[in-house]
Amino acid sequence: MIEDFRLRSVAAAAYGPAVLFGLSEGALLPVIALSALERGATTSTAALIAAMLGVGSLAANIPAGVLATRVGERRSMLLAAAVLVAGVLICLVDVGRGPWPLLLYGSGVVLIGAAAAVYSLARQSYLSEVVPPHMRARALSTLGGSMRIGVFLGPFAGAAAMRFAGLPGAYYVSLAAIAAAAALVLRVPDLAVPTDARAAAPVVTTRGMLKQQRRVYATLGVGILLLSAIRQTRQTVVPLWAAHIGLSPTTGSIIYGVAGAVDALTFYPAGKVMDRYGRRWVAVPATLVLGTSFLMMPFAGGAALLTVAAMVMGFGNGIGSGIVMTLGADVAPPAGRPTHLGIWNELADIGTGVGPLILSAATALAGLGAGIAASGLVGFAAAGALWKWIPRRE
Structure with missing residues (x-):
């Protein structure tokens, strides 16, 4: 059972x-x-x-x-x-x-x-x-x-x-x-997974899956792309801003490590909330907190405020742990699940490439502070997209 x-x-x-x-x-x-x-x-x-x-x-x-x-x-x-x-x-x-x-x-x-x-x-x-x-x-x-x-x-x-x-x-x-x-x-065998349905289902090609799920990829998939973009950018902005305000590489690394610890400690409660109340209750707050942390960072003139901003960033990213995988599984069709997940992960990886490009372009045009703020707006855009397109609970 x-x-x-x-x-x-x-x-x-x-x-x-x-x-x-x-x-x-x-x-x-x-x-x-x-x-x-x-x-x-x-x-x-x-x-x-x-x-x-x-x-x-x-x-x-x-x-x-x-x-x-x-x-x-x-x-x-x-x-x-x-x-x-x-x-x-x-x-x-x-x-x-x-x-x-x-x-x-x-x-x-x-x-x-x-x-x-x-x-x-x-x-x-x-x-x-x-x-x-x-x-x-x-x-x-x-x-x-x-x-x-x-x-x-x-x-x-x-x-x-x-x-x-x-x-x-x-x-x-x-x-x-x-x-x-x-x-x-090798030592721990997989649990038995029902294979009758998989064996009986027709083979779904990548092209067929793109056609079948095109609306999902063009809506919720865009939200996942934006979420992945700001997640990837967060790995860059802390050391960059630390160097910008004159902190030593050692201090910047410690701040980054503190944020990583907060990130690693908050994953399980988020999953429990998602299962009990729905995916929106985590996906939207996570992206809003991430966006807010980016907007906080240009106001950090020293190690203490930067640590606070980095910890907020770690918290936002941590509570969103597993959200990309969970939503991908939620919208996966019964036939061709691995094919769908491959495309889903591709959208997320495209986002990881786009995020640093947004930061780089905005920084080149208006400076690092403006570039970080522009990247924060990506988080708010992700929140809006996920709120609109995450399937509602029945």
Whole structure:
């Protein structure tokens, strides 16, 4: 009976690997640009190589849906682990300085981004099927929160390893975490998922899904794109504004870490609210709080006020944990769910690319404070779109 379902029944299969995947990714994020610089990249080239994570994710979202449909979520996750290991090993290869070493390194970063996309879709699709609808938001919020906890811990683990092994230490931590995640997936079999309906349903192509769900993608999908845009921008504005007001990199990093801790601690209550009262009760406040935090930041002239703004930002992002995955599962058709989720994640990733571009363009035109404020308005636009287009509870 679905009334007897408990989240702990999927903890080992879903959340344990999620923490480890997140830790693997978190260990790498701070060192990708540094490794590129070490191989002779300019600052702009290093930033471009770091952006290759997003390129890999964009390229893999839709194929990930096809893969999960054909081989299943568990095998997709194991394949993601193998691709991530390959990407990290390529990044560890140091063949000197120059264009070709940078190209090789960039290809490894692309593979890491692609692996993350495949893993994310596999876990999202799995939980969307095995968790009853009345607990879906809690399950997916916990999944998102588990990943965030891993990403939060990853830089600390990487920093500890780098004290003994230099920059490669972060990559060793990533390899160890992904190996542990794969071992956990191998040892803990997936729960039985009803497959009769999936087997009997006609195969839905990506083009067919786009046609079938075009209204959803053009309405609610736009809200998800805007939400993803401001979420991605928040990772940039704290260190940028900290540097702008003359704070040291160490102080900026501490403030960013405090915001990350607030973010990681608020995911489960949000999922419970969504399940009990509806998705709007979290999606709209989350985007409004995010937008407000951006508008607060230009008024922060020192570390104390910036910390407050960053904590508000972390709270807004944290309470929205899992909202993109939850809404994607809510509007997924019974046939072709992984294909739909691949397209859904593609919309979210497009937003992650658009957000920093809005910040960059507005900053170039009117300065950093105006750029941050303009990015905050994206949050209010997301709130309006989500309020209008999130399906109402029956």
